[in-house]
Amino acid sequence: MASDNDTSRSGSTTANGSETPASPPLKRRIALITGITGQDGSYLTEFLLNKGYEVHGLIRRSSNFNTQRINHIYIDPHNTHKARMKLHYADLSDASSLRRWIDTIHPHEVYNLAAQSHVAVSFEIPDYTADVVATGALRLLEAVRSHISDTGRTDIRYYQAGSSEMFGSTPPPQSESSPFHPRSPYAASKCAAHWYTVNYREAYGIFACNGILFNHESPRRGENFVTRKITRAVGRIKIGLQSKLFLGNLQASRDWGFAGDYVEAMWMMLQQDKPDDYVVATEESHSVEEFLEVAFGYVGLDWKDHVVIDKRYFRPAEVDNLKGDSSKARKVLGWKPKVGFEQLVKMMVDEDVELAKREKVLVDAGYMDAQQQP
Ligand code: NDP
Ligand code: GDR
Numbered sequence: 396m397a398s399d400n401d402t403s404r405s406g407s408t409t410a411n412g413s414e415t416p417a418s419p420p421l422k423r424r425i426a427l428i429t430g431i432t433g434q435d436g437s438y439l440t441e442f443l444l445n446k447g448y449e450v451h452g453l454i455r456r457s458s459n460f461n462t463q464r465i466n467h468i469y470i471d472p473h474n475t476h477k478a479r480m481k482l483h484y485a486d487l488s489d490a491s492s493l494r495r496w497i498d499t500i501h502p503h504e505v506y507n508l509a510a511q512s513h514v515a516v517s518f519e520i521p522d523y524t525a526d527v528v529a530t531g532a533l534r535l536l537e538a539v540r541s542h543i544s545d546t547g548r549t550d551i552r553y554y555q556a557g558s559s560e561m562f563g564s565t566p567p568p569q570s571e572s573s574p575f576h577p578r579s580p581y582a583a584s585k586c587a588a589h590w591y592t593v594n595y596r597e598a599y600g601i602f603a604c605n606g607i608l609f610n611h612e613s614p615r616r617g618e619n620f621v622t623r624k625i626t627r628a629v630g631r632i633k634i635g636l637q638s639k640l641f642l643g644n645l646q647a648s649r650d651w652g653f654a655g656d657y658v659e660a661m662w663m664m665l666q667q668d669k670p671d672d673y674v675v676a677t678e679e680s681h682s683v684e685e686f687l688e689v690a691f692g693y694v695g696l697d698w699k700d701h702v703v704i705d706k707r708y709f710r711p712a713e714v715d716n717l718k719g720d721s722s723k724a725r726k727v728l729g730w731k732p733k734v735g736f737e738q739l740v741k742m743m744v745d746e747d748v749e750l751a752k753r754e755k756v757l758v759d760a761g762y763m764d765a766q767q768q769p
Contacts, residue, residue: 423447423448423449424446424447424448424449424503424504425448425449425450425451425500425501425502425503425504426443426448426449426450426451426502426503426504426505426506427451427452427453427496427497427500427502427504427505427506428440428450428451428452428453428506428508429452429453429485429487429505429506429507429508429509429535430453430506430507430508430509430510430556431450431452431453431454431465431482431508432452432454432461432462432463432464432465433464433508433509433512433617434464434613434615434616434617434654435508435556435611435654435657435658435661436452436464436465436508437464437465437468437615438613438615438654438655438657438658439506439508439658439661439662440452440465440468440480441468442655442658442659442662443662444468444479444480446662448479448504449479449480449481450479450480450481451480451481451482451483451496451500451502452465452480452481452482452483453482453483453484453485453486453492453493453496453509454482454483454484454485455484455485455486455509456484456486462482464615465480468480469482483496483500487509487527487531487532487534487535488526488527488530488531488534490534490537490538493534493535493538494538494541494542497538497539497542498542498545501546501548502551503550503551503552504551504552504553504554504662504665505535505539505551505552505553505554506554506556506661507531507532507535507553507554507555507556507588508556509527509531510527510528510531510556510581510585511523511524511527511528511581512581512617513581513617513619513620514560514579514581514582514710514714515579515708515710516581517579517580517581517582517584518579518580518710518711521580524580524581524584525580525583525584525587528581528584528585528587528588529583529584529585529587529588529591531588532555532587532588532591532592533587533588533591535553536553536591536592536595536601536603539551539553539595539601539603540595540599540601543599543601551601551602552602552603552604552665552670553592553595553601553602553603553604554603554604554606554661554664554665555588555589555591555592555603555604555605555606556606556608556661557585557588557589557592557605557606557607557608557672558581558582558585558607558608559607559608559609559610559650559674559676559717559719560577560578560579560581560582560585560714560717561575561577561582561585561586561589561607562574562575562576562714562717563575563576563577563578563579563582563714564576564578564714564715566716567680567716567717567718567719568678568718568719568720569674569717569718569719569720570674570719570720570721570722570723571607571672571673571674571723575589578712578713578714579710579712579714582714589605589607589672592604592605593605593672596670601670602665602670603670604664604665604667604670604671604672604673605672605673606660606661606664606672606673606675607672607673607674607675607719608657608660608675608676609649609650609651609652609674609675609676609677609717609718609719609721610622610649610650610651610652610717611651611652611653611654611656611657612651612652612653612654612739612743613653613654613655613739613742613743614626614742614743614746614747615654616654616743621642621683621686622651622686622740622743623743623747624640624642625640625642625683625686625687625690626690626740626743626744626746626747627747627750627751628640628701629690629691629693629694629696629744629747629748630744630747630748630749630750630751631747631751631754632696632701633694633696633748633751634748634751634752634754634755635755636751636754636755636758636765637765637766638701639701639702639703640698640701640702640703641702641703641704641705641707641708642683642702642703642704642705642708643704643705643706643707643708643709643710644683644708644709644710644713645682645683645684645687645702645704646682646683646684646715647682647683647713647714647715647716648680648681648682648683648715648716648717648718649680649681649683649717650676650677650678650679650680650717650718650719651677651681651686651736651739652675652676652677652732652734652739653732653733653734653738653739653742655734656732656733656734657675657732659730660673660675660724660728660730663724663728663729663730664728667727667728671727673721673723673724673727673728674719674720674721674723674724675719675721675724675730676718676719676720676721677719677721677732677735677736678718678719678720678721679718679735679736680716680717680718681736686740687702689736689737689740689741690740690743690744693740693741693744694744694748
Protein backbone atom coordinates (compact mmCIF):
# COMPACT_ATOMS: atom_id res chain seq x y z
CA MET A 396 0.00 0.00 0.00
CA ALA A 397 1.31 3.49 -0.87
CA SER A 398 2.54 5.49 2.08
CA ASP A 399 3.41 9.17 2.36
CA ASN A 400 4.97 8.60 5.76
CA ASP A 401 6.87 5.40 5.23
CA THR A 402 8.89 4.46 8.26
CA SER A 403 11.20 1.96 6.53
CA ARG A 404 13.86 4.46 5.52
CA SER A 405 17.18 3.27 4.12
CA GLY A 406 20.25 4.86 2.55
CA SER A 407 20.03 6.24 -0.98
CA THR A 408 22.43 6.54 -3.90
CA THR A 409 23.52 10.02 -5.01
CA ALA A 410 23.97 11.16 -8.65
CA ASN A 411 27.69 10.30 -8.58
CA GLY A 412 26.94 6.83 -7.29
CA SER A 413 28.19 7.24 -3.73
CA GLU A 414 26.02 5.88 -0.92
CA THR A 415 24.57 8.30 1.63
CA PRO A 416 24.48 6.90 5.13
CA ALA A 417 21.19 5.29 6.10
CA SER A 418 19.12 7.52 8.40
CA PRO A 419 18.02 5.72 11.55
CA PRO A 420 14.61 4.05 11.04
CA LEU A 421 11.75 6.22 12.27
CA LYS A 422 9.52 4.56 14.83
CA ARG A 423 6.25 3.63 13.18
CA ARG A 424 3.30 5.47 14.68
CA ILE A 425 0.73 3.21 16.28
CA ALA A 426 -3.01 3.90 16.39
CA LEU A 427 -5.66 2.08 18.40
CA ILE A 428 -9.23 2.33 17.12
CA THR A 429 -12.39 1.23 18.93
CA GLY A 430 -15.29 0.75 16.52
CA ILE A 431 -12.94 -0.24 13.70
CA THR A 432 -15.64 -2.40 12.10
CA GLY A 433 -18.02 0.58 11.75
CA GLN A 434 -18.34 3.05 8.90
CA ASP A 435 -15.84 5.58 10.29
CA GLY A 436 -13.47 2.93 11.63
CA SER A 437 -13.04 1.49 8.15
CA TYR A 438 -12.28 4.86 6.52
CA LEU A 439 -9.98 5.94 9.36
CA THR A 440 -8.05 2.67 9.10
CA GLU A 441 -7.50 3.15 5.36
CA PHE A 442 -6.43 6.75 5.99
CA LEU A 443 -3.93 5.84 8.73
CA LEU A 444 -2.48 2.87 6.83
CA ASN A 445 -1.86 5.23 3.93
CA LYS A 446 0.04 7.48 6.32
CA GLY A 447 2.26 4.58 7.33
CA TYR A 448 0.67 3.84 10.71
CA GLU A 449 0.35 0.45 12.33
CA VAL A 450 -3.37 0.20 13.15
CA HIS A 451 -4.82 -1.90 15.95
CA GLY A 452 -8.57 -2.32 16.08
CA LEU A 453 -10.68 -3.52 18.96
CA ILE A 454 -13.55 -5.69 17.80
CA ARG A 455 -16.31 -7.18 19.88
CA ARG A 456 -17.34 -10.77 19.80
CA SER A 457 -20.36 -11.44 17.63
CA SER A 458 -22.07 -14.68 16.59
CA ASN A 459 -21.56 -13.61 12.97
CA PHE A 460 -18.43 -12.11 11.48
CA ASN A 461 -18.70 -8.32 11.76
CA THR A 462 -15.61 -7.31 9.77
CA GLN A 463 -17.22 -6.82 6.32
CA ARG A 464 -16.18 -3.17 6.08
CA ILE A 465 -12.49 -3.93 6.66
CA ASN A 466 -12.12 -7.31 4.97
CA HIS A 467 -10.64 -5.67 1.86
CA ILE A 468 -7.69 -4.29 3.88
CA TYR A 469 -7.15 -7.33 6.09
CA ILE A 470 -3.87 -9.17 5.64
CA ASP A 471 -3.27 -12.42 7.50
CA PRO A 472 -1.20 -11.55 10.61
CA HIS A 473 1.12 -14.49 9.83
CA ASN A 474 2.38 -12.28 7.00
CA THR A 475 4.27 -10.20 9.56
CA HIS A 476 5.97 -7.87 7.05
CA LYS A 477 2.77 -6.77 5.34
CA ALA A 478 0.08 -6.93 8.04
CA ARG A 479 -0.13 -3.45 9.55
CA MET A 480 -3.74 -3.74 10.69
CA LYS A 481 -4.27 -5.99 13.69
CA LEU A 482 -7.53 -6.92 15.37
CA HIS A 483 -8.11 -7.80 19.02
CA TYR A 484 -11.19 -8.79 20.98
CA ALA A 485 -12.37 -6.21 23.51
CA ASP A 486 -15.55 -4.41 24.47
CA LEU A 487 -16.27 -0.93 25.77
CA SER A 488 -18.25 -2.57 28.56
CA ASP A 489 -15.13 -4.47 29.69
CA ALA A 490 -12.61 -2.13 31.35
CA SER A 491 -10.00 -4.85 31.80
CA SER A 492 -9.86 -5.57 28.07
CA LEU A 493 -9.33 -1.87 27.28
CA ARG A 494 -6.51 -1.48 29.77
CA ARG A 495 -4.85 -4.73 28.65
CA TRP A 496 -4.72 -3.69 24.98
CA ILE A 497 -3.44 -0.20 25.73
CA ASP A 498 -0.67 -1.69 27.86
CA THR A 499 0.16 -4.26 25.18
CA ILE A 500 -0.06 -2.06 22.08
CA HIS A 501 1.44 1.17 23.46
CA PRO A 502 -0.50 3.34 20.98
CA HIS A 503 0.42 6.93 20.16
CA GLU A 504 -3.14 7.75 19.15
CA VAL A 505 -6.36 6.29 20.55
CA TYR A 506 -9.56 6.89 18.56
CA ASN A 507 -12.74 6.09 20.47
CA LEU A 508 -15.29 5.50 17.71
CA ALA A 509 -17.21 2.59 19.26
CA ALA A 510 -20.82 3.25 20.14
CA GLN A 511 -24.39 2.04 20.04
CA SER A 512 -24.76 4.78 17.46
CA HIS A 513 -28.44 4.60 16.46
CA VAL A 514 -30.48 7.43 17.95
CA ALA A 515 -33.90 5.75 17.63
CA VAL A 516 -32.57 2.46 19.02
CA SER A 517 -31.20 4.32 22.06
CA PHE A 518 -34.80 4.91 23.19
CA GLU A 519 -35.30 1.11 23.12
CA ILE A 520 -32.05 0.22 24.92
CA PRO A 521 -31.20 3.34 26.96
CA ASP A 522 -29.31 1.58 29.74
CA TYR A 523 -27.04 -0.31 27.33
CA THR A 524 -26.54 2.85 25.24
CA ALA A 525 -25.40 4.80 28.30
CA ASP A 526 -23.10 1.97 29.37
CA VAL A 527 -21.30 1.78 26.03
CA VAL A 528 -21.43 5.41 24.85
CA ALA A 529 -20.94 7.29 28.14
CA THR A 530 -19.34 4.89 30.62
CA GLY A 531 -17.47 3.13 27.81
CA ALA A 532 -15.69 6.40 26.99
CA LEU A 533 -14.91 6.88 30.68
CA ARG A 534 -13.47 3.35 30.90
CA LEU A 535 -11.23 4.02 27.93
CA LEU A 536 -10.08 7.40 29.28
CA GLU A 537 -9.34 5.78 32.61
CA ALA A 538 -7.35 3.02 30.86
CA VAL A 539 -5.32 5.73 29.09
CA ARG A 540 -4.85 7.70 32.33
CA SER A 541 -3.68 4.74 34.38
CA HIS A 542 -1.40 3.55 31.53
CA ILE A 543 0.21 7.02 31.45
CA SER A 544 0.52 7.06 35.22
CA ASP A 545 2.22 3.63 35.29
CA THR A 546 4.52 4.15 32.30
CA GLY A 547 5.24 7.89 32.51
CA ARG A 548 4.52 8.20 28.80
CA THR A 549 3.82 11.67 27.42
CA ASP A 550 3.26 10.71 23.78
CA ILE A 551 -0.29 9.35 23.80
CA ARG A 552 -3.27 11.24 22.36
CA TYR A 553 -7.00 10.53 22.59
CA TYR A 554 -9.89 11.29 20.22
CA GLN A 555 -13.52 11.14 21.33
CA ALA A 556 -16.23 10.75 18.68
CA GLY A 557 -18.70 13.42 19.70
CA SER A 558 -21.88 14.20 17.81
CA SER A 559 -24.04 17.08 16.56
CA GLU A 560 -26.88 15.21 18.30
CA MET A 561 -25.53 16.76 21.52
CA PHE A 562 -26.91 20.12 20.31
CA GLY A 563 -30.37 18.58 19.92
CA SER A 564 -32.91 21.40 20.06
CA THR A 565 -30.37 24.25 20.08
CA PRO A 566 -31.11 26.26 16.91
CA PRO A 567 -28.61 26.34 14.03
CA PRO A 568 -25.91 27.21 13.20
CA GLN A 569 -24.29 25.13 15.97
CA SER A 570 -20.66 25.78 16.89
CA GLU A 571 -18.30 24.82 19.74
CA SER A 572 -19.87 27.57 21.87
CA SER A 573 -23.51 26.51 21.33
CA PRO A 574 -25.19 24.91 24.35
CA PHE A 575 -25.94 21.19 24.39
CA HIS A 576 -29.61 20.18 24.65
CA PRO A 577 -29.67 16.43 23.97
CA ARG A 578 -32.94 14.86 22.80
CA SER A 579 -32.24 11.13 23.20
CA PRO A 580 -30.45 8.70 25.53
CA TYR A 581 -27.78 8.45 22.82
CA ALA A 582 -27.25 12.22 22.70
CA ALA A 583 -27.24 12.56 26.50
CA SER A 584 -24.65 9.77 26.69
CA LYS A 585 -22.49 11.51 24.07
CA CYS A 586 -22.68 14.69 26.19
CA ALA A 587 -21.39 12.73 29.18
CA ALA A 588 -18.55 11.30 27.06
CA HIS A 589 -17.75 14.82 25.85
CA TRP A 590 -17.45 16.16 29.40
CA TYR A 591 -15.48 13.13 30.62
CA THR A 592 -13.00 13.91 27.86
CA VAL A 593 -12.79 17.61 28.80
CA ASN A 594 -12.42 16.61 32.45
CA TYR A 595 -9.55 14.15 31.81
CA ARG A 596 -7.82 16.84 29.78
CA GLU A 597 -8.19 19.43 32.56
CA ALA A 598 -7.61 17.12 35.52
CA TYR A 599 -4.74 14.99 34.24
CA GLY A 600 -3.34 17.01 31.33
CA ILE A 601 -4.14 14.24 28.84
CA PHE A 602 -3.99 15.26 25.19
CA ALA A 603 -7.69 14.55 24.59
CA CYS A 604 -9.88 16.05 21.85
CA ASN A 605 -13.61 16.01 21.17
CA GLY A 606 -14.64 15.99 17.55
CA ILE A 607 -18.23 17.22 17.34
CA LEU A 608 -19.06 15.70 14.00
CA PHE A 609 -22.25 16.37 12.09
CA ASN A 610 -23.86 13.53 10.13
CA HIS A 611 -21.52 11.86 7.68
CA GLU A 612 -22.51 9.16 5.27
CA SER A 613 -21.07 6.86 2.63
CA PRO A 614 -21.79 3.64 0.76
CA ARG A 615 -20.57 1.94 3.99
CA ARG A 616 -23.21 3.62 6.16
CA GLY A 617 -25.30 1.21 8.28
CA GLU A 618 -28.49 0.28 6.42
CA ASN A 619 -30.89 1.53 9.10
CA PHE A 620 -29.71 5.15 8.99
CA VAL A 621 -32.01 7.22 6.82
CA THR A 622 -29.59 8.08 3.98
CA ARG A 623 -28.49 4.50 3.36
CA LYS A 624 -32.00 3.19 3.92
CA ILE A 625 -33.10 5.51 1.09
CA THR A 626 -30.25 4.72 -1.32
CA ARG A 627 -30.61 0.96 -0.71
CA ALA A 628 -34.31 1.28 -1.52
CA VAL A 629 -33.60 3.38 -4.62
CA GLY A 630 -31.25 0.68 -5.92
CA ARG A 631 -33.68 -2.14 -5.19
CA ILE A 632 -36.70 -0.27 -6.62
CA LYS A 633 -34.78 0.61 -9.77
CA ILE A 634 -33.78 -3.04 -10.28
CA GLY A 635 -37.29 -4.29 -9.46
CA LEU A 636 -36.63 -5.96 -6.10
CA GLN A 637 -39.00 -3.80 -4.02
CA SER A 638 -41.60 -1.11 -4.60
CA LYS A 639 -42.23 0.63 -1.25
CA LEU A 640 -40.03 2.43 1.24
CA PHE A 641 -41.33 3.00 4.78
CA LEU A 642 -40.01 6.12 6.50
CA GLY A 643 -40.75 8.40 9.45
CA ASN A 644 -40.28 12.17 9.72
CA LEU A 645 -39.32 13.66 6.34
CA GLN A 646 -39.08 17.25 7.58
CA ALA A 647 -35.99 16.84 9.77
CA SER A 648 -32.91 18.58 8.36
CA ARG A 649 -29.34 17.39 8.65
CA ASP A 650 -25.89 18.66 7.69
CA TRP A 651 -24.74 15.63 5.69
CA GLY A 652 -21.09 15.18 4.68
CA PHE A 653 -18.93 12.31 3.38
CA ALA A 654 -17.38 10.03 6.02
CA GLY A 655 -14.09 9.79 4.10
CA ASP A 656 -13.61 13.55 4.52
CA TYR A 657 -14.49 13.51 8.22
CA VAL A 658 -11.95 10.92 9.37
CA GLU A 659 -9.20 13.23 8.15
CA ALA A 660 -10.44 15.91 10.57
CA MET A 661 -10.19 13.37 13.45
CA TRP A 662 -6.54 12.76 12.63
CA MET A 663 -5.81 16.48 12.18
CA MET A 664 -7.09 17.23 15.69
CA LEU A 665 -4.48 14.87 17.16
CA GLN A 666 -1.63 16.49 15.17
CA GLN A 667 -2.06 19.94 16.77
CA ASP A 668 0.20 21.43 19.45
CA LYS A 669 -2.67 21.64 21.93
CA PRO A 670 -5.73 19.47 22.51
CA ASP A 671 -9.08 21.12 21.80
CA ASP A 672 -12.67 20.47 20.65
CA TYR A 673 -13.86 21.06 17.08
CA VAL A 674 -17.13 21.09 15.15
CA VAL A 675 -16.82 19.32 11.79
CA ALA A 676 -19.59 20.03 9.28
CA THR A 677 -20.34 21.00 5.67
CA GLU A 678 -22.34 24.06 6.82
CA GLU A 679 -25.20 23.05 4.49
CA SER A 680 -28.45 21.55 5.69
CA HIS A 681 -31.01 19.48 3.77
CA SER A 682 -34.27 17.82 4.79
CA VAL A 683 -34.91 14.09 4.46
CA GLU A 684 -37.40 15.05 1.73
CA GLU A 685 -34.66 16.85 -0.23
CA PHE A 686 -32.48 13.75 0.10
CA LEU A 687 -35.35 11.71 -1.35
CA GLU A 688 -35.77 14.15 -4.27
CA VAL A 689 -32.11 13.90 -5.25
CA ALA A 690 -31.74 10.14 -4.72
CA PHE A 691 -34.89 9.04 -6.56
CA GLY A 692 -34.56 11.80 -9.17
CA TYR A 693 -31.04 10.66 -10.05
CA VAL A 694 -32.36 7.34 -11.40
CA GLY A 695 -35.47 8.87 -12.98
CA LEU A 696 -37.96 7.91 -10.25
CA ASP A 697 -40.45 10.01 -8.24
CA TRP A 698 -40.11 9.32 -4.50
CA LYS A 699 -43.81 10.12 -3.95
CA ASP A 700 -44.72 6.95 -5.89
CA HIS A 701 -42.79 4.78 -3.42
CA VAL A 702 -42.49 6.34 0.03
CA VAL A 703 -45.02 5.40 2.72
CA ILE A 704 -45.00 7.13 6.09
CA ASP A 705 -44.86 4.66 8.97
CA LYS A 706 -45.38 6.01 12.50
CA ARG A 707 -42.98 3.40 13.87
CA TYR A 708 -40.09 5.46 12.58
CA PHE A 709 -41.03 8.64 14.43
CA ARG A 710 -38.96 9.26 17.56
CA PRO A 711 -40.25 10.15 21.04
CA ALA A 712 -38.27 13.40 20.72
CA GLU A 713 -36.90 14.66 17.41
CA VAL A 714 -33.93 16.82 16.48
CA ASP A 715 -35.38 19.14 13.84
CA ASN A 716 -32.54 21.10 12.36
CA LEU A 717 -28.78 20.62 12.44
CA LYS A 718 -26.41 22.86 10.52
CA GLY A 719 -22.86 23.24 11.73
CA ASP A 720 -20.54 26.21 11.94
CA SER A 721 -17.14 24.57 11.37
CA SER A 722 -15.15 27.79 10.99
CA LYS A 723 -12.79 26.84 13.84
CA ALA A 724 -11.84 23.51 12.23
CA ARG A 725 -11.40 25.23 8.87
CA LYS A 726 -9.17 27.94 10.35
CA VAL A 727 -7.12 25.99 12.91
CA LEU A 728 -6.94 22.54 11.29
CA GLY A 729 -7.10 23.70 7.68
CA TRP A 730 -9.87 21.15 7.13
CA LYS A 731 -12.70 21.45 4.62
CA PRO A 732 -15.07 18.93 3.05
CA LYS A 733 -14.30 17.74 -0.48
CA VAL A 734 -17.58 15.99 -1.30
CA GLY A 735 -20.79 18.04 -1.61
CA PHE A 736 -24.38 16.98 -0.92
CA GLU A 737 -25.45 15.97 -4.44
CA GLN A 738 -22.16 14.19 -5.11
CA LEU A 739 -22.58 12.24 -1.86
CA VAL A 740 -26.14 11.16 -2.68
CA LYS A 741 -25.16 10.09 -6.19
CA MET A 742 -22.11 8.19 -4.93
CA MET A 743 -24.35 6.24 -2.53
CA VAL A 744 -27.05 5.58 -5.15
CA ASP A 745 -24.47 4.41 -7.71
CA GLU A 746 -23.04 1.86 -5.27
CA ASP A 747 -26.48 0.67 -4.16
CA VAL A 748 -27.74 0.20 -7.72
CA GLU A 749 -24.71 -2.06 -8.32
CA LEU A 750 -25.42 -3.92 -5.07
CA ALA A 751 -29.06 -4.42 -6.09
CA LYS A 752 -27.93 -5.83 -9.43
CA ARG A 753 -25.84 -8.43 -7.60
CA GLU A 754 -28.79 -9.22 -5.32
CA LYS A 755 -30.99 -9.68 -8.39
CA VAL A 756 -28.63 -12.36 -9.70
CA LEU A 757 -29.04 -14.23 -6.40
CA VAL A 758 -32.83 -13.76 -6.42
CA ASP A 759 -33.10 -15.00 -10.01
CA ALA A 760 -30.97 -18.04 -9.15
CA GLY A 761 -33.24 -18.80 -6.17
CA TYR A 762 -30.57 -18.12 -3.53
CA MET A 763 -32.30 -15.07 -2.04
CA ASP A 764 -35.85 -13.96 -1.32
CA ALA A 765 -36.69 -10.71 -3.17
CA GLN A 766 -38.98 -9.65 -0.31
CA GLN A 767 -36.09 -9.81 2.14
CA GLN A 768 -35.83 -6.16 3.18
CA PRO A 769 -32.43 -4.84 4.16
P1 NDP B 1 -21.19 2.61 13.38
O1 NDP B 1 -22.49 2.31 14.05
O2 NDP B 1 -21.05 2.33 11.92
O3 NDP B 1 -20.01 1.82 14.13
C1 NDP B 1 -20.01 1.68 15.51
C2 NDP B 1 -18.85 0.80 15.91
O4 NDP B 1 -18.86 0.60 17.33
C3 NDP B 1 -18.88 -0.61 15.30
O5 NDP B 1 -17.57 -1.00 14.99
C4 NDP B 1 -19.43 -1.45 16.44
O6 NDP B 1 -19.09 -2.81 16.35
C5 NDP B 1 -18.73 -0.79 17.60
N1 NDP B 1 -19.33 -1.10 18.90
C6 NDP B 1 -20.63 -1.01 19.25
N2 NDP B 1 -20.80 -1.38 20.53
C7 NDP B 1 -19.57 -1.72 21.00
C8 NDP B 1 -19.09 -2.20 22.24
N3 NDP B 1 -19.91 -2.43 23.28
N4 NDP B 1 -17.77 -2.44 22.37
C9 NDP B 1 -16.92 -2.25 21.33
N5 NDP B 1 -17.34 -1.81 20.11
C10 NDP B 1 -18.64 -1.55 19.96
O7 NDP B 1 -20.86 4.14 13.68
P2 NDP B 1 -20.11 5.21 12.76
O8 NDP B 1 -18.89 4.59 12.21
O9 NDP B 1 -21.08 5.87 11.87
O10 NDP B 1 -19.71 6.31 13.86
C11 NDP B 1 -18.48 6.22 14.58
C12 NDP B 1 -18.61 7.01 15.88
O11 NDP B 1 -18.91 8.37 15.58
C13 NDP B 1 -19.74 6.54 16.80
O12 NDP B 1 -19.31 6.75 18.13
C14 NDP B 1 -20.89 7.47 16.48
O13 NDP B 1 -21.76 7.58 17.59
C15 NDP B 1 -20.13 8.75 16.22
N6 NDP B 1 -20.75 9.69 15.30
C16 NDP B 1 -21.14 9.28 14.05
C17 NDP B 1 -21.64 10.18 13.15
C18 NDP B 1 -22.08 9.78 11.79
O14 NDP B 1 -22.78 10.57 11.15
N7 NDP B 1 -21.71 8.61 11.30
C19 NDP B 1 -21.75 11.61 13.50
C20 NDP B 1 -21.28 11.93 14.83
C21 NDP B 1 -20.79 10.99 15.69
P3 NDP B 1 -19.97 -3.86 15.45
O15 NDP B 1 -19.47 -3.70 14.04
O16 NDP B 1 -19.64 -5.16 16.07
O17 NDP B 1 -21.39 -3.46 15.58
P1 GDR C 1 -29.37 10.66 13.11
O1 GDR C 1 -29.40 9.78 11.78
O2 GDR C 1 -30.48 10.36 14.03
O3 GDR C 1 -29.22 12.09 12.65
O4 GDR C 1 -28.02 10.13 13.81
P2 GDR C 1 -30.59 8.95 11.10
O5 GDR C 1 -30.16 8.72 9.71
O6 GDR C 1 -30.97 7.76 11.92
O7 GDR C 1 -31.84 9.97 11.14
C1 GDR C 1 -31.80 11.21 10.47
C2 GDR C 1 -33.20 11.81 10.43
O8 GDR C 1 -34.01 11.03 9.55
C3 GDR C 1 -35.27 10.84 10.16
N1 GDR C 1 -35.92 9.64 9.62
C4 GDR C 1 -35.46 8.37 9.75
N2 GDR C 1 -34.35 7.88 10.34
C5 GDR C 1 -34.15 6.54 10.28
N3 GDR C 1 -33.03 6.02 10.83
N4 GDR C 1 -35.04 5.69 9.67
C6 GDR C 1 -36.18 6.15 9.08
O9 GDR C 1 -36.96 5.37 8.55
C7 GDR C 1 -36.40 7.55 9.11
N5 GDR C 1 -37.38 8.35 8.61
C8 GDR C 1 -37.07 9.60 8.91
C9 GDR C 1 -34.96 10.74 11.64
O10 GDR C 1 -36.14 10.93 12.42
C10 GDR C 1 -33.91 11.82 11.78
O11 GDR C 1 -34.52 13.07 11.98
C11 GDR C 1 -26.85 9.90 13.06
C12 GDR C 1 -26.07 8.78 13.74
O12 GDR C 1 -24.97 8.43 12.93
C13 GDR C 1 -25.54 9.21 15.09
O13 GDR C 1 -24.68 8.21 15.62
C14 GDR C 1 -24.75 10.51 14.91
O14 GDR C 1 -24.29 10.96 16.15
C15 GDR C 1 -25.64 11.56 14.25
O15 GDR C 1 -26.07 11.07 13.00
C16 GDR C 1 -24.88 12.87 14.02
